[in-house]
Amino acid sequence: MLKIKDLRVSVEDTEILKGVNLEIKPGEVHAIMGPNGSGKSTLGFVLAGKDDYEVTSGSIEYMGQDLLELDPDERAREGIFLGFQYPVEIPGVSNSNFLKMIINSIRKARGQEELDALQMLKLLKEKIAALSMDVSMLKRSLNDGFSGGEKKRNEILQMAVLEPKLAVLDETDSGLDIDALKVVSDGVNSMRSSDRGFLVITHYQRLLNYIVPDYVHVLIDGKIVKSGDKSLALELEERGYDWIKPEGSTVPA
Amino acid sequence: MSKYHIEIPSHFSELFGRLENSLNGQSDKPYHRLRKKGSELLMKQGFPSTRNEDYKYTALNRVFNEKYEIPESGKISAQGKTAIESIKKITQGESSLCFVNGIYQAEFSSLNLEGVQLIQLSQLEENSSKLRDVLEKIDETISHTDNPFIRLNTSLCRDPLLLFVERGVKIDTPIQLIHYYETENSSLIASPQLIIMAEESSEISLLETHLSSSSRNNTCKVFSNVFQRMLVGKNARIKHHKIQELNKEDFLIHNLIASQEKDSHFYAITADLGSRITRNNLEVHLKDSNTWTEMFGLFASNGQQHIDNQTFLDHAKPHCESREWYKGVLGGRSRGVFNGKVLVRQDAQKTNAFQQNNTLLISDNARMDSKPQLEIYADDVKCSHGATIGYMDSEVMFYLKSRGLDEQQAGELIKIAFLAEVFESVENESIRNLIAEKVIVKLRTIYES
Ligand SMILES: Nc1ncnc2c1ncn2[C@@H]1O[C@H](COP(=O)(O)OP(=O)(O)OP(=O)(O)O)[C@@H](O)[C@H]1O
Ligand SMILES: [Mg+2]
Numbered sequence: 001m002l003k004i005k006d007l008r009v010s011v012e013d014t015e016i017l018k019g020v021n022l023e024i025k026p027g028e029v030h031a032i033m034g035p036n037g038s039g040k041s042t043l044g045f046v047l048a049g050k051d052d053y054e055v056t057s058g059s060i061e062y063m064g065q066d067l068l069e070l071d072p073d074e075r076a077r078e079g080i081f082l083g084f085q086y087p088v089e090i091p092g093v094s095n096s097n098f099l100k101m102i103i104n105s106i107r108k109a110r111g112q113e114e115l116d117a118l119q120m121l122k123l124l125k126e127k128i129a130a131l132s133m134d135v136s137m138l139k140r141s142l143n144d145g146f147s148g149g150e151k152k153r154n155e156i157l158q159m160a161v162l163e164p165k166l167a168v169l170d171e172t173d174s175g176l177d178i179d180a181l182k183v184v185s186d187g188v189n190s191m192r193s194s195d196r197g198f199l200v201i202t203h204y205q206r207l208l209n210y211i212v213p214d215y216v217h218v219l220i221d222g223k224i225v226k227s228g229d230k231s232l233a234l235e236l237e238e239r240g241y242d243w244i245k246p247e248g249s250t251v252p253a
Numbered sequence: 254m255s256k257y258h259i260e261i262p263s264h265f266s267e268l269f270g271r272l273e274n275s276l277n278g279q280s281d282k283p284y285h286r287l288r289k290k291g292s293e294l295l296m297k298q299g300f301p302s303t304r305n306e307d308y309k310y311t312a313l314n315r316v317f318n319e320k321y322e323i324p325e326s327g328k329i330s331a332q333g334k335t336a337i338e339s340i341k342k343i344t345q346g347e348s349s350l351c352f353v354n355g356i357y358q359a360e361f362s363s364l365n366l367e368g369v370q371l372i373q374l375s376q377l378e379e380n381s382s383k384l385r386d387v388l389e390k391i392d393e394t395i396s397h398t399d400n401p402f403i404r405l406n407t408s409l410c411r412d413p414l415l416l417f418v419e420r421g422v423k424i425d426t427p428i429q430l431i432h433y434y435e436t437e438n439s440s441l442i443a444s445p446q447l448i449i450m451a452e453e454s455s456e457i458s459l460l461e462t463h464l465s466s467s468s469r470n471n472t473c474k475v476f477s478n479v480f481q482r483m484l485v486g487k488n489a490r491i492k493h494h495k496i497q498e499l500n501k502e503d504f505l506i507h508n509l510i511a512s513q514e515k516d517s518h519f520y521a522i523t524a525d526l527g528s529r530i531t532r533n534n535l536e537v538h539l540k541d542s543n544t545w546t547e548m549f550g551l552f553a554s555n556g557q558q559h560i561d562n563q564t565f566l567d568h569a570k571p572h573c574e575s576r577e578w579y580k581g582v583l584g585g586r587s588r589g590v591f592n593g594k595v596l597v598r599q600d601a602q603k604t605n606a607f608q609q610n611n612t613l614l615i616s617d618n619a620r621m622d623s624k625p626q627l628e629i630y631a632d633d634v635k636c637s638h639g640a641t642i643g644y645m646d647s648e649v650m651f652y653l654k655s656r657g658l659d660e661q662q663a664g665e666l667i668k669i670a671f672l673a674e675v676f677e678s679v680e681n682e683s684i685r686n687l688i689a690e691k692v693i694v695k696l697r698t699i700y701e702s
Contacts, residue, residue, distance in 0.1 A: 048655045076657035088652040092670030101666070102656040109657065141670075158656060 001026050001197050002047075002067075002166055007058035009039075009046050016042045018222035019058070024166065027194040031208055032201045033233065034219035035241050040201045041085050043219070044170045047199075048082035049075050062166070077109035079165030083155040083172050085201075089143040095154070096138035099124060103161050127160045130190070132183045148175030156187050163191070168199045173207040185210030205237040218244055257306075258299030258401075264320045266296060268442065269408045272323050276411075283388060284374050284413060291395050291407030298401050310590045310622040311532060311561045316504045319474055321442035324354035326411060329361075332466060333435050337361055340431050340462055343687060349429035350414075354436070355443025355477060357412050368422030369457070372415040387415050387448050390482060394510060400534055402506045406480035409444035418489075420452040427460040427494070427684060434475040434503070435466035443477040451489040453514075458492040460684055463527075465500045474529075476504040483511040483519070487541075490518040494684050496691055499528040501556060508534045515541035522549040522679060524688050525560045526695040532561045539601075542570045549678045550579035551688070553668075553695045554587035554619075561590035568601040571631075577608040580675045582668050583619035584699035591623045595638070599630040608638035613645065613671045615664075616701040668696045 002024040009017040016039045024030055032040055046053050047060070049072035060067040063078065070078065090098075103123070104114040115123065128135060131153050143151050152172050159167055169188070173181055188198070188211050200211060208216070208230055216232040217224045218241070226232065226244050254260065269292040273280055300317055301308040329337075333353060341349050350371060351361040357373065364371050377384040395407050418424070434443060451457060465475050477499070485491050491511070499505055505528050511519050525531050537546050552560040566575055581589050591610040612621040623640040645667055653663035672692060679685035 048651075050651050072651060072654040073657055073659045073663075076655055082655050084652070084655075088648050090649055090652070090667075090670060092673035093666055098656075098666070101662070102658060105659075105662065106657045162657065 001063055003059075003061040005059045005061075007046070007060065008056045009042060010054045010056050011042070011052060015056070016222050017046070020219075020222070020224055022217065022224065024197045024199060026197055027192075028215065029192065029198040029200060029211060029213045031213040031216045031233065032199065032219050033203065033216065033236055038219045039222045040219055041170050044082050044085075044168045044199075044201060047075075047080060047168055048072055076162070077106060081159050081162055081164035081167045083152075083159060083167065083169040085170040085174075087143045087146075087151040087155055089141075089145070091141045091144045093142045094138075095140055095142050096124065098142050099138070099158070099161060102158065106162055123161065127157055130160070131157055131187050133157065149177060149180050152176055153180065153184060156184050160187060160191065165195065166197045166199070167191075168201070170201045171203065172200070173202055173204060181207065182210060205233040208233045220244065254297070254299045257302060257304050259302045259317075260299050261296055262317055265317070265405075268321065268323055272409055272411065275323070275325070279375060282375055283379055283384065287388060287391055287395065288408050288410065290392070291404040294395060295401055295404040295408060298404065300401055307563060307592060310588070311530070311559065313530070313532075316476055316506075316530060319440050319476065321476055322439045323409065324356060324441050324443060326356045329353050329358065330435055330466070332468065333433055334361070336464065336466065337431055337433055340433075340464065341429065343683070344427050344429055344460065347426065349431055351431045351433065352445050353433050354441055354475070355411075355432070355445040355479075357414055357445075364428070366422075366424055366428075368419040368455075369424060369428070370417045372417060374413045374415060383415070383417070390448060390484070394482060400508060402478050402534070403480050403508050403510075406444045406446055406478050406508065409442065409478075410446040410480075411444070413446040414448070416447060416449045418449070418451045418455040418457050421454045423456040425456075425458065427458040427681065430459055430461040432461065432463045432477065433466070434464070434477060434499070436469055436473050436475060438470050438473065440474040441476070443475065444480075445477070446480045447482075449481065449483045449491065451484065451486050451491050453487040454489060455486065456490040458681060459494065461493065461495040463495075463497045463499055463505060465503050467500060471502070474502050474504065475499065477506070479505070479507045479509075481509045483509065485511060485513045485517040485519050487514040488516040489514070490520075492520040492680070493522070494679065494681075494688070495521075495523040496688060497523070497525045497527055497531060498691065499531075501527065501529055501558065503528050505531045506534070507532070510536045510538070512538040512540050513544045513546065516543045518545040520547040522551070522675070522688070523562070524551040524692060526553055526691060528560075529557065530559045530561075532563070534563050536565045536567075538567045539570050539573050542572045544570070544573045546573070546575040547678065548575075548577040549675050550581075551672055551675050551692060552579070552581035552583075552589055553692055553699060554581070554583050554589065555585040555699045556587060557585070558587040559590075560587070562592070564593045566595045566606070568595065568597040568604045568606060570600060571602045571604070573601065574605040575607070578675055578678070579610045580612070580672050581621070582613045582615060582671060582696060582699055583621060584615035584701065586616070586618045588619065589621045591621075591625070591640070593624070593638075594626045594628065595636070597627070597629040597631050597634055597636060601631045602633045604631060604634040604636065606634070606636040610640040611671070612642045613668065614642060615645065615668075615699050665693070665696060668699070669693060
């Protein structure tokens with residue numbers, strides 16, 4: 001469903017992604033690990049269509065179309081979801097109104113009937129309960145003053161209601177306590193299906209015990225330097241990144 | 254005449270004489286002395302020029318250059334009637350005072366509230382104490398004000414009104430002040446004047462709307478120059494809500510002076526959406542201790558609109574609290590001005606004053622001039638003020654779009670969210686919804702160019 005070929009991306013004339021290749025098929029869960037500043041979030045933003053990032057070469061094909069042609073909102077309506085590493089706080093926008101708005105706009109885009117107030121309430125209550133969130137979160141302004149963990153749960157809640165085809169989760173585990181990690185992982189796992197792909201960005205192998213990936217990739221300095229199965233994550237946990245020499249690096253091992 | 258003023262153009266100075274001639278019989282009534290005085294003081298004072306610090310960002314030449322007719326009373330079109338009826342529905346039309354081109358229309362008005370009286374000053378006995386009180390207040394104001402528009406209003410006001418709220422009377426449902434303007438072939442100056450006396454421990458809520466008819470020769474303009482004086486008695490409360498949706502060629506200068514007695518509460522919100530030029534002069538004087546004052550403002554403009562909010566709050570007594578918050582969204586080539594003065598006098602210990610102005614610019618050609626001013630002479634006070642002027646946050650925009658909202662939906666959400674704190678200050682739910690609804694409709698028309 002997603003084919004990234006030799007993707008190079010610059011921000012303000014600095015090259016951050018330096019030739020990334022990645023293919024995700026429906027039903028697969030891919031994990032990306034890598035040191036701080038290696039470009040993981042950049043990859044997420046480029047997939048979601050943030051315009052500060054300039055794609056200088058390469059291509060991204062999503063469900064048979066050129067993803068780079070689409071605006072961020074079109075991508076979302078085509079089924080791409082990015083769970084933000086740092087969700088944006090928007091005071092003045094009520095969380096429940098926001099959720100209702102995005103649910104109906106996505107339903108409209110998919111040619112489904114919009115939900116009425118009652119159906120909406122039922123849906124939200126159900127999803128919120130599944131994530132062990134407090135209903136009071138709905139009344140508050142979107143992410144405004146939310147704790148780190150609350151923000152991440154709120155991201156997963158949005159994913160749950162939007163039912164994307166490809167979900168990119170950027171460090172959804174950081175900031176979560178042990179119980180929340182389990183709850184959020186269950187939330188993700190319950191959405192795993194043969195037609196849905198996941199790209200999970202994380203620093204910690206622990207998450208991958210809960211959300212078991214089919215593939216693990218290591219991104220260093222803008223390139224995927226190693227790929228493997230879930231055992232690669234364990235190895236990284238044990239040995240760190242030093243043993244993997246970035247391809248083309250001039251630093252002696 | 255000081256260098257901060259310009260001479261009153263002859264087409265303005267003639268207006269008083271024209272009104273006088275048309276008053277037949279009314280010109281020997283006591284109020285006429287004030288019209289005369291207002292006119293004389295105005296001639297001496299002149300109109301403000303942009304050299305005047307308080308008019309630095311608001312040139313009124315466009316208002317001064319236009320030649321206006323004085324509206325006649327008693328005429329209203331069928332279309333006007335329909336418009337007024339539909340505005341009345343907002344509060345089931347129970348208590349509404351209607352003004353056409355600034356003149357009170359008794360036959361379209363109704364006020365059946367125990368303990369609340371609407372009085373035309375011309376109907377009062379010449380030696381009644383009520384009339385004497387009111388005339389004294391107006392005289393005092395026009396004599397001491399530095400605001401020429403209050404003098405202009407008084408000199409041209411055909412039918413001054415008094416709204417009297419008796420002691421202890423508490424009215425929850427809003428009294429509507431419906432201002433409707435219509436003209437076919439000439440520009441008009443409207444000069445409504447209303448004095449409100451809320452006696453001890455009384456409470457009222459007002460909903461003032463300004464709307465002009467669009468069917469007219471499009472070179473004609475309406476200039477509404479309003480003066481309101483509100484006396485908030487001991488432990489009394491006045492809540493004043495205003496929604497202004499004039500035509501995009503019209504002018505509004507809205508002058509409101511409120512004074513508060515001990516333990517009283519004054520709340521004012523203005524939502525300015527229409528007009529070519531709006532200038533709100535809001536003054537609140539705290540006469541005694543332990544008062545609570547709230548001033549809120551919303552403005553949303555596009556095209557060539559110019560909206561200027563001037564506020565002055567005189568903290569003269571101790572233990573008083575005030576909160577002032579003006580927020581606006583500017584698009585097109587529109588301009589906004591906020592000039593908020595809070596004076597905390599030496600005697601006003603334990604004052605708690607908050608003032609804030611925030612503006613969201615949608616277009617590069619829009620402009621905001623904001624000048625929050627805090628002048629403090631007391632030492633034991635809690636005061637804060639601030640102003641921000643900014644553009645839409647691209648991170649917020651991207652976040653919303655990444656959830657599938659398109660540019661328009663996301664922009665609308667951001668603009669409404671920006672104004673939210675001001676909406677939320679409105680206690681009455683139907684008024685809050687009404688203001689929100691009108692603002693949202695207006696926001697949809699605010700773009701970059
Ligand atoms: N908008 C931007 N302007 C300038 N530099 C940027 C911008 N966005 C990212 N960068 C730089 O690009 C590099 C990669 O950033 P990115 O956020 O993708 O890293 P990351 O792998 O997600 O790191 P972390 O693990 O700390 O989240 C960093 O050096 C960062 O400073
Ligand atoms: Mg990151």
